[in-house]
Amino acid sequence: MLSFLPPSLLHQPRQTALQVLNFALVLSTAFMLWKTLSVLSNSPSPIVVVLSGSMEPAFQRGDLLFLWNRDQTAEVGEIVVYKVKGKDIPIVHRVVRSFHTVSRNPLVQGKSKTEKVGAADTAPKTQLLTKGDNNIADDTELYAHGQSYLDRKEDIIGSVRGYVPAVGYVTIMLSEHPWLKTVMLGIMGVMVVLQRE
Amino acid sequence: MDEKPADGAQKVSLYSINDLKNATDDALAPYLTKLPFPYTFKQSHYYTDVRLAVGYAAVSIAAATFYADWKLGWDATKNYTTAACVLYFILNSFLTLWVWKSEAGKVFVGIREGKQKLTLKSSVKKHVPIYRLKVRYEAPSGKNWVDKEIEGRFSQWFDEAGYLQRAELKKWLAINIEVVGMADPQSKKAIEESIPDEAVQTPIEHHQAQSWRRRVV
Numbered sequence: 041m042l043s044f045l046p047p048s049l050l051h052q053p054r055q056t057a058l059q060v061l062n063f064a065l066v067l068s069t070a071f072m073l074w075k076t077l078s079v080l081s082n083s084p085s086p087i088v089v090v091l092s093g094s095m096e097p098a099f100q101r102g103d104l105l106f107l108w109n110r111d112q113t114a115e116v117g118e119i120v121v122y123k124v125k126g127k128d129i130p131i132v133h134r135v136v137r138s139f140h141t142v143s144r145n146p147l148v149q150g151k152s153k154t155e156k157v158g159a160a161d162t163a164p165k166t167q168l169l170t171k172g173d174n175n176i177a178d179d180t181e182l183y184a185h186g187q188s189y190l191d192r193k194e195d196i197i198g199s200v201r202g203y204v205p206a207v208g209y210v211t212i213m214l215s216e217h218p219w220l221k222t223v224m225l226g227i228m229g230v231m232v233v234l235q236r237e
Numbered sequence: 238m239d240e241k242p243a244d245g246a247q248k249v250s251l252y253s254i255n256d257l258k259n260a261t262d263d264a265l266a267p268y269l270t271k272l273p274f275p276y277t278f279k280q281s282h283y284y285t286d287v288r289l290a291v292g293y294a295a296v297s298i299a300a301a302t303f304y305a306d307w308k309l310g311w312d313a314t315k316n317y318t319t320a321a322c323v324l325y326f327i328l329n330s331f332l333t334l335w336v337w338k339s340e341a342g343k344v345f346v347g348i349r350e351g352k353q354k355l356t357l358k359s360s361v362k363k364h365v366p367i368y369r370l371k372v373r374y375e376a377p378s379g380k381n382w383v384d385k386e387i388e389g390r391f392s393q394w395f396d397e398a399g400y401l402q403r404a405e406l407k408k409w410l411a412i413n414i415e416v417v418g419m420a421d422p423q424s425k426k427a428i429e430e431s432i433p434d435e436a437v438q439t440p441i442e443h444h445q446a447q448s449w450r451r452r453v454v
Contacts (some may be wrong), residue, residue, distance in 0.1 A: 054282060054286075061292045061293060064296045067299075068296045068299030068300070069329065072325045072326070075306075075318050079318060
């Protein structure tokens with residue numbers, strides 16, 4: 041019945057466990073490399089693929105972007121990726137306005153302890169307005185209901201520090217035709233189990 | 238010689254050195270663990286077990302990270318993820334070193350009655366159909382009794398159809414590894430008899446040679 045499988049798979053539990061382990065290590069190493077990149081760049085998703093043409097001619101659909109999220113501010117002209125609360129898909133657009141508010145209460149910088157101030161008021165805050173290069177209007181329409189600016193700390197996933205053109209198109213294909221994913225994963229799994237080392 | 242052996246052996250492509258090596262490696266343990274009593278080797282799975290334990294530990298860390306990330310999100314798990322990444326790559330480096338330095342091609346480690354240990358490491362060179370086996374036979378004290386490398390051509394124990402001839406492989410092992418030869422004298426003898434021994438003359442031949450010489454003188 042299962043005679044197409046190598047005999048070792050059926051008769052040697054350790055050999056089988058090793059082969060399954062090899063496959064699991066391929067997957068887990070890929071995942072942990074991704075997470076390490078996340079930790080280093082401080083971004084939940086350090087590599088993204090451009091899905092729309094709203095940043096043409098700077099970025100085309102399918103370009104791969106590398107993000108960095110360790111800066112506290114973002115300047116006008118910088119290209120950032122943001123994710124609005126309640127919406128799943130991150131958007132990559134350029135910063136067209138940037139307001140940097142330092143502590144609102146001058147007493148905090150002095151030594152007076154008499155006045156109690158909420159943490160939200162004291163933390164330096166950067167507010168951003170973004171716009172797609174290829175769009176006519178700015179992004180206020182795209183933000184959450186009632187939101188008129190982005191918060192650097194809350195909403196931004198990272199700012200673009202590098203890109204590779206076109207290679208991300210594979211993932212667009214995979215997400216638009218989900219059955220391709222199943223096929224690819226299946227082929228990978230079978231190959232790893234059947235071949236040794 | 239295209240008949241299939243009864244032991245259910247798989248046909249191996251004679252052109253794939255790697256397949257020949259794997260098939261040979263796999264045939265070592267079944268033979269060495271079934272030698273007659275005082276010579277029976279009990280296979281030690283120490284190296285494989287360490288590899289499995291460390292490997293699956295690393296995989297479970299990755300799986301836990303995946304689950305936590307999926308359930309709780311990035312912000313809540315950031316610190317945990319950092320620790321998990323560091324730990325994962327430490328385990329992974331250990332695993333790489335273990336396979337490379339400690340396991341280092343060991344295909345059989347066995348201990349027999351009296352705690353003597355036999356370690357076999359196999360290797361092949363690319364595109365060269367020669368099987369190299371490093372043989373180490375240790376006393377319980379750790380002293381090496383045998384530490385040598387033997388070589389055999391795959392054609393010695395694979396027939397032209399690609400089936401492993403276990404008897405031939407046994408002969409090769411019995412001839413080259415002393416303790417195996419002692420355990421399996423039949424395999425050893427079979428080969429020794431087939432080798433024409435030129436050094437020893439039979440008494441008759443010796444006599445004839447002498448009389449022939451006498452005549453010339």
